[in-house]
Amino acid sequence: MNEPVMTDMRSEYSKALIQLGKENPNVVVLGADTTDSLKTSGFGKEFPNRFFNVGIAEANLVTTSAGLAVSGKIPFASTYAIFLPGRAVDQIRNNVAYPSPPGKKGLNVKFVVSHGGLSVGPDGGSHQQIEDIGIMRVIPNLRVFIPADTIAVSKLTSLMANEYGPFYMRMARSKTPLVHSDSQNFETGKAITLRDGSDCTIAACGITVRMALEAAELLQQDGISCRVLDIFSIKPIDGTTLEKAARETGCIVTAEEHNILGGMGSAVAESVSESYPVPIKRIGAQDMFGESARDKEIPLLLEKHGITSFNMVKQVKEVRSKKL
Amino acid sequence: MGLNYYQIKKNILRARKLVIKATNTAGSGHPGGSFSMAEILGCLFYKYLKFDPKNPQWEDRDRLVLSKGHAAPGLFSNMAVAGYFPESELETLRKFGSKLQGHPDLKCPGVEFCGGSLGTGLSYSVGIALAGKIDSKDYHVYTIIGDGESDEGQVWEAAMTAAKYKVDNLTVFLDRNFIQQDSYTEKIMPLDKKLETDNISEMWKDASRWKTGDKWRSFGWNVIEIDGHRVEQIDAAIAKANTTKGVPTMIISRTIKGKSIEHMEDNPAWHGKAPDSDVVPIINMELDSQFMIAPSIIAGDMSNLENEVKRCVAGRADYIHLDVMDGQFVPNKTFDHTKIKELRSLTVLPFDSHLMINEPLKHVRDYIDAGSDIITVHAEVTDESSFGEIHDLLKQNQVGVGFAINPDTELPEWSYKFISSLDQLIVMSVVPGKSGQKYIEETHVKMARLNTLLKENNFSGYIEADGGVNLENIGSVFADGARAFVGGGAIIGQQDVRAAIRDFRTEVLSSRRQLLLDKANELGGIELVNKWIGLHVVGEKQEQIKKIAKERGYL
Numbered sequence: 001m002n003e004p005v006m007t008d009m010r011s012e013y014s015k016a017l018i019q020l021g022k023e024n025p026n027v028v029v030l031g032a033d034t035t036d037s038l039k040t041s042g043f044g045k046e047f048p049n050r051f052f053n054v055g056i057a058e059a060n061l062v063t064t065s066a067g068l069a070v071s072g073k074i075p076f077a078s079t080y081a082i083f084l085p086g087r088a089v090d091q092i093r094n095n096v097a098y099p100s101p102p103g104k105k106g107l108n109v110k111f112v113v114s115h116g117g118l119s120v121g122p123d124g125g126s127h128q129q130i131e132d133i134g135i136m137r138v139i140p141n142l143r144v145f146i147p148a149d150t151i152a153v154s155k156l157t158s159l160m161a162n163e164y165g166p167f168y169m170r171m172a173r174s175k176t177p178l179v180h181s182d183s184q185n186f187e188t189g190k191a192i193t194l195r196d197g198s199d200c201t202i203a204a205c206g207i208t209v210r211m212a213l214e215a216a217e218l219l220q221q222d223g224i225s226c227r228v229l230d231i232f233s234i235k236p237i238d239g240t241t242l243e244k245a246a247r248e249t250g251c252i253v254t255a256e257e258h259n260i261l262g263g264m265g266s267a268v269a270e271s272v273s274e275s276y277p278v279p280i281k282r283i284g285a286q287d288m289f290g291e292s293a294r295d296k297e298i299p300l301l302l303e304k305h306g307i308t309s310f311n312m313v314k315q316v317k318e319v320r321s322k323k324l
Numbered sequence: 325m326g327l328n329y330y331q332i333k334k335n336i337l338r339a340r341k342l343v344i345k346a347t348n349t350a351g352s353g354h355p356g357g358s359f360s361m362a363e364i365l366g367c368l369f370y371k372y373l374k375f376d377p378k379n380p381q382w383e384d385r386d387r388l389v390l391s392k393g394h395a396a397p398g399l400f401s402n403m404a405v406a407g408y409f410p411e412s413e414l415e416t417l418r419k420f421g422s423k424l425q426g427h428p429d430l431k432c433p434g435v436e437f438c439g440g441s442l443g444t445g446l447s448y449s450v451g452i453a454l455a456g457k458i459d460s461k462d463y464h465v466y467t468i469i470g471d472g473e474s475d476e477g478q479v480w481e482a483a484m485t486a487a488k489y490k491v492d493n494l495t496v497f498l499d500r501n502f503i504q505q506d507s508y509t510e511k512i513m514p515l516d517k518k519l520e521t522d523n524i525s526e527m528w529k530d531a532s533r534w535k536t537g538d539k540w541r542s543f544g545w546n547v548i549e550i551d552g553h554r555v556e557q558i559d560a561a562i563a564k565a566n567t568t569k570g571v572p573t574m575i576i577s578r579t580i581k582g583k584s585i586e587h588m589e590d591n592p593a594w595h596g597k598a599p600d601s602d603v604v605p606i607i608n609m610e611l612d613s614q615f616m617i618a619p620s621i622i623a624g625d626m627s628n629l630e631n632e633v634k635r636c637v638a639g640r641a642d643y644i645h646l647d648v649m650d651g652q653f654v655p656n657k658t659f660d661h662t663k664i665k666e667l668r669s670l671t672v673l674p675f676d677s678h679l680m681i682n683e684p685l686k687h688v689r690d691y692i693d694a695g696s697d698i699i700t701v702h703a704e705v706t707d708e709s710s711f712g713e714i715h716d717l718l719k720q721n722q723v724g725v726g727f728a729i730n731p732d733t734e735l736p737e738w739s740y741k742f743i744s745s746l747d748q749l750i751v752m753s754v755v756p757g758k759s760g761q762k763y764i765e766e767t768h769v770k771m772a773r774l775n776t777l778l779k780e781n782n783f784s785g786y787i788e789a790d791g792g793v794n795l796e797n798i799g800s801v802f803a804d805g806a807r808a809f810v811g812g813g814a815i816i817g818q819q820d821v822r823a824a825i826r827d828f829r830t831e832v833l834s835s836r837r838q839l840l841l842d843k844a845n846e847l848g849g850i851e852l853v854n855k856w857i858g859l860h861v862v863g864e865k866q867e868q869i870k871k872i873a874k875e876r877g878y879l
Contacts, residue, residue: 028458049458052489060447060481067451070436072383073458075451090441091478095448099430099438 001217004177004210010114012150013171014039016157017076021047027161028068030054032061032079038114040078058083062091062109066099069107074161081113081129081170082120085136096166097141106141106166112157116146116170117257118290118305119207121298128290129170134262136168137235143188144235145169146256146264148209151180152232159186170206174298177210179230189236197227200316201245201252205231205264208255208283208307215312226316234264242268243275251319255283257307279322281315283307327370329674329697330724330747332555334784335405336366337611340584342401344607346414346424347598353418353426356594358398360501360552360579361468367558368466369402372566377407380434386463389449392470392499393427393439394596400424400432408434443476445469446496450482453491453572464566467496471536472504475513480543486572487544494572495565499552500536501581503592515539540574552577556643556697560672585610586837587859602848606856609843613836615807616642616786617828618676619821622649622658623760623812629663632816633670639821643674643697645790645810647756650681653705654757661690668695676700676748678728678790680756685710692721700726700750700788708738715742724748726788731755731764735777743781748808749774753801754791760813763792763801771804795827799835837872845878853878 020027021043028050035041035053044051054060058079065075077084085092097106113132120128137144145160145167147153153171160167179194186192194209195216204212209230216226227249229241246252252272254265265282272278285305293301302308306315327335340362347353374386390399397417404411409432416422423432427440437448449467456463469479486494502509509515516535537547546568550557558577565573581595582588585607599607619641624632636644646664651657664677674697681687684701691699701714711727718725727742728750729735735743743749751771754761771787778787789798789806794814801809811828818824844856857873860866873879 052454052485054481054485057478057481057485059444059478060485063444063447063478064451064454064482064485067448067453068455069451070430070448071452071455071459073455091444091447094438094441095444101430102433 001214006175006177007150008175009147009150009153009171010037010039012153013112013157014042016154017043018046020158020161021050024074024161026072026074028052028073028075030061030065030075030077032056032058032083034079038078040076058088059091062088063095065109066091066095066107069096069109070099070101074108074110076110076112078112078114080127081116081132082127084111084113085132085168086129089135092136092142093139097139100141104164108164109166110160111166111168112171113169114171115173117172117206118285118301118307119257119298120173120290121293121295121301124292125289130257130259130285130290131262132168132170133234133256133258133264134266137262137267141166142235143167143233145232146205146234147171147232148204148206148230149176149178149180151178151182151184152186155184155186156232159188163188172207174295176207179209179213186232189233189238191233191238191241192230193227193241194230195226195228197225198249199225200320201227201229201249202312202316203229203231203242203245203252203254203264203268205234205256207257211307211309212255212312214309215316218309218313219316224316224320231264231268234267237267237271239271239275242271246272246276246278250323251279251316253281253283253312253315253319255307255312257302258284259287260284261287278324279319281319283311283315326722328722328724328747329555330785332366332370335370335402336362337614339366339398339401339405340611341608342404342411342414343397344599344604344611346397346401346417348601348604349415350418350598352596352598353397354394354596355397355599356503356581356588356591356596357392357395357470357499357501358401359583359585359588360581361392361395361398361497361499362583363553363555364468364497364499364558364577365398365402367555367562369406371559372562373466374463375406375434377434380408384461384463387436387449387452387465389437389445389452389465389467390428390439391437391445391449391467392442392473393437393445396424396426396428396439399428399435403432403434442470442473443478446479446482447485449494449496450486450489450491453486453494454489456493457489457491463493465494467494469496469498470504471498471500471502471509471515472512474498474515483540483543483545490570491572492569495562495575496572497552497575497577498536499579500576501579503581503590503595505592505595507592537576540576544571546571546573547576548573549576550578552579553583556672556674584614586865587856587861589862591862593861602852603856603859605847606840606843610836610840613807613839615802615809615832615836617809617811617815617825617832618643618645619816619825620645620647620790620810620812621816622647624816626658629659629667630670633667635816635821637671637673639815639825641673641821641825643676644671645676645678648677648679648681648691649757653682653702654680656757661687661694664691664694664696674698676726678726678750681705685714688714688717692718692723696723698724698726698747700728700748702728702730703733703736703739704730711739711742715745719745726750728752731767735774740781743778743783746783747785748788749778749783749785750788750790751806752791753789753793756791761792763794763797768800768804771806775805795831798828798831802832802835803839834872837869838876841869841873841876841878850878
């Protein structure tokens with residue numbers, strides 16, 4: 001594979017917000033003392049009366065957004081992943097997801113966080129959110145996205161602004177490789193088949209998508225045809241595409257930088273076990289916390305948890321042997 | 325809605341009864357916290373809130389956020405009274421399929437906030453207020469928070485945010501009732517000062533211990549401290565908050581959990597418990613037996629009425645009775661509207677202007693403009709036409725309508741059609757014109773006659789006893805049906821007005837307890853009498869009631 005083009009998700013998010021701000025006067029942005037880091041401060045410079053920094057107060061961030069949303073605004077509330085679902089889950093549930101105006105489901109708040117998963121690196125285990133997908137996807141009315149690259153970030157940001165209801169989108173801290181083309185279409189609840197294959201499927205999200213594509217290349221050299229799915233929409237999950245993959249390839253490996261309990265892998269397993277059960281192997285944090293790793297050591301940290309293309313190759317081979 | 329003081333009180337009473345009905349039917353719910361904020365909600369719903377029950381999503385409406393969501397029965401009851409849905413719907417509270425959920429929910433049109441998770445309503449209100457600012461809307465956000473939920477850190481996060489963004493379109497009431505689920509707030513997590521004993525009255529006695537206002541002031545808020553059960557104080561506080569620019573307003577409202585029902589008042593057990601069905605009729609009778617006491621200042625120093633008004637305020641009178649005499653309808657002359665206007669700026673206490681003057685229609689406008697809260701005119705000098713005009717004029721100006729009859733006057737037949745919309749009927753028990761007369765005993769018989777007539781004509785105002793009321797006879801006057809008492813020499817003539825009013829209250833309370841004991845006995849015999857007495861567990865109430873029960877032969 002070619003050397004990837006690395007781009008920054010937060011910069012792309014910032015650009016997308018400013019564009020939305022120009023298009024729609026109801027878009028407002030809220031932050032919690034991480035607005036320079038999240039790069040939402042750019043929106044604040046452009047639209048100072050639609051930008052609110054509530055300080056280091058995540059509960060307040062969430063509920064203030066709810067009040068704005070119920071009054072017709074479209075709030076984007078952003079901070080680090082570790083501080084939002086982990087800290088303010090009650091407010092996310094009771095002030096945003098639960099309250100439903102007549103004919104609607106939940107309030108129109110968009111949670112967009114950065115620094116998801118283990119690849120946060122040097123800040124250590126206290127800052128590596130590996131439980132957020134599990135926390136967020138069990139809350140009714142809430143939809144959950146993990147974009148794989150900046151193209152996804154840009155398109156999903158715009159999608160969320162135009163689709164009513166609460167969303168949670170988790171970005172990575174470090175620059176990420178481009179895996180999508182500019183023309184790629186994104187729809188809520190629709191997985192993207194990045195590579196076709198007939199012997200096995202790797203379902204990935206976020207930073208593991210590029211790894212899955214690399215793994216598929218390696219498997220190809222061994223004569224194994226591997227399908228690669230970008231499950232950016234973890235909730236709702238694309239049951240149709242997953243069932244098709246199970247039926248046509250007979251086994252699935254999932255990979256994510258999240259605890260294997262409750263994450264994307266669990267969501268895939270739940271779906272396939274009801275539609276077309278096949279052997280599944282989940283790659284991710286094996287129910288253990290992360291730890292500090294300098295930027296150049298992040299691959300080592302991921303490797304410790306088995307989040308590499310080589311492990312994907314290994315797991316594909318193993319799971320194929322269990323095919324029914 | 326813009327109702328007058330008396331109509332607001334009437335609606336508050338109606339809402340309280342609905343709370344009892346709803347929680348009793350549901351078998352659970354939170355009457356205590358619904359009653360502590362009853363007057364606050366009443367003032368908001370019936371005087372200040374802009375809303376349209378037929379169009380609950382009207383975008384320019386004011387927003388009411390009940391952060392202490394467990395007091396849902398209080399909110400729903402007022403919504404019913406305000407016309408959002410029929411009062412009968414309160415019987416569906418907490419039931420499967422009802423829009424009246426256990427906690428306020430957007431499922432019910434008109435509800436602005438899904439309550440239940442405490443400590444979050446203020447942040448939400450700040451969000452609504454910010455949206456109003458962005459859109460240059462002039463709606464106002466009114467929020468009620470509890471003192472128990474002030475334990476939550478998020479309340480203070482929101483407090484800082486509101487001050488930072490200068491949301492002056494936000495007014496918050498702290499329902500400071502001193503009780504949370506486990507016990508008294510000052511025992512669980514002191515907001516003011518740690519409570520050392522089990523006696524909550526210790527906290528009440530000493531206002532210097534109150535620190536909650538200072539907390540909010542230090543957070544940059546405009547802080548107003550009031551008695552949260554005084555309609556006139558709430559009214560004045562909202563008016564002040566609405567004109568305060570550049571900062572949000574916090575109205576610290578000292579309240580009593582379970583207010584209006586003796587056995588619920590100040591009792592943590594009534595935080596989240598529904599009343600039993602056999603006790604409900606007694607509770608309703610207690611609610612119908614709320615009373616007010618007013619000094620008549622002409623019995624004081626006529627050369628310094630300003631000082632008499634101040635004594636009434638310090639003495640915690642419910643309102644002030646102003647006897648206007650023109651020297652024609654009655655032989656004496658006291659003062660006219662110019663004096664009332666002068667006194668008006670001294671207090672927010674309601675002014676009850678009793679016009680003992682000829683041709684009241686000619687002058688009533690002056691007394692409206694002087695700032696009267698209720699104006700009473702005499703049957704002897706009005707007829708159907710002139711009273712009709714006075715009645716309409718007063719209603720249009722949000723002033724209460726009073727009607728008075730002298731000892732030797734019966735209610736004229738032409739007045740029957742006005743009875744249901746009267747806010748007050750004064751039954752004079754002395755010949756008007758001078759103070760210091762004795763109570764005319766025939767009034768008791770007259771009252772019995774009147775009660776039948778008033779009931780037939782759906783009277784729902786206060787009967788005011790005026791003339792010769794003193795400590796000896798006030799109990800029997802209450803038993804006759806009077807619920808407002810004017811005291812001349814017996815109150816304002818005393819050195820210590822506060823003590824005199826306290827003694828008056830004690831006497832009326834005793835008479836009310838007799839009434840309720842009789843009711844319990846009538847409904848359920850000695851068993852219910854004992855049950856009802858047993859509900860009074862806070863303070864010395866039970867011992868006092870037992871004593872009365874013994875005197876009545878129940879124990």
